[in-house]
């Protein structure tokens with residue numbers, strides 16, 4: 001299996017009139033990941049997604065899906081995509097299963113066995129024969145995802161899927177997206193303005209603000225990654241310490257430097273040699289939330 005990224009965005013811009021909604025966005029989405037697209041309201045997430053799935057034209061640049069350009073080889077590129085961008089259309093008076101059967105008839109090669117598999121992937125076995133009008137928002141969304149994956153897309157795109165879900169619903173969403181990434185090797189691209197959810201749900205998060213990519217972070221909570229290592233030195237003269245080290249920021253009597261254990265030991269020696277008293281050395285971790293707030297200036301996030 002190729003390890004090429006599933007999606008390559010290259011210098012993608014979107015302009016409407018004199019307004020630049022997306023400004024030279026370049027991004028690779030690696031295979032098999034749950035990949036988050038995080039940004040405050042109005043940052044351009046939906047616009048980007050609409051361009052990815054062909055609902056909006058690209059002003060400049062290109063998006064390749066499994067190597068196929070969404071501009072030049074649309075049919076091929078889009079055959080690899082399953083998406084829920086707007087609310088999926090469902091027949092409320094039919095059961096979930098009848099809805100899937102209906103969609104399957106429109107997708108060549110989707111067998112009843114595959115429908116059942118999709119139902120299992122989203123954990124809907126117990127409710128699939130109930131009418132859609134009896135479903136909660138979370139259940140409707142699961143049905144939407146089951147429908148979107150019927151044709152075994154390599155990429156599943158979900159725009160703000162946590163909106164309107166309660167905490168339990170969000171946890172379930174996260175669990176079945178993980179199942180999809182693991183069991184089917186589906187790459188999941190999910191947008192959100194909810195940082196805490198992204199942190200729990202995603203392997204990687206790309207941060208967008210005012211149409212520009214501002215950061216890409218790898219998140220592996222179990223290994224404590226996604227948290228930048230910093231070390232705080234409590235010193236007699238923090239200002240002079242900062243000048244000496246040549247980096248970091250001063251907070252009260254502390255100099256805070258981006259440094260791992262080894263680098264911290266070196267800095268300590270340097271400070272002591274320069275006659276600065278070091279009273280305490282402490283590792284500090286900045287959560288993605290802190291980093292995000294710093295990047296976006298605290299604008300519009302929850």
Ligand SMILES: Nc1ncnc2c1ncn2[C@@H]1O[C@H](COP(=O)(O)OP(=O)(O)OP(=O)(O)O)[C@@H](O)[C@H]1O
Pocket residue numbers: 016019021039040041042043044045046047048193
């Ligand atoms: N058709 C349009 N014409 C002009 N401006 C638009 C159009 N569609 C979106 N915008 C503007 O582009 C910016 C990005 O919007 P977009 O919906 O992509 O943001 P978003 O990150 O998805 O935010 P939200 O979570 O609020 O939907 C916003 O300022 C929005 O007002």
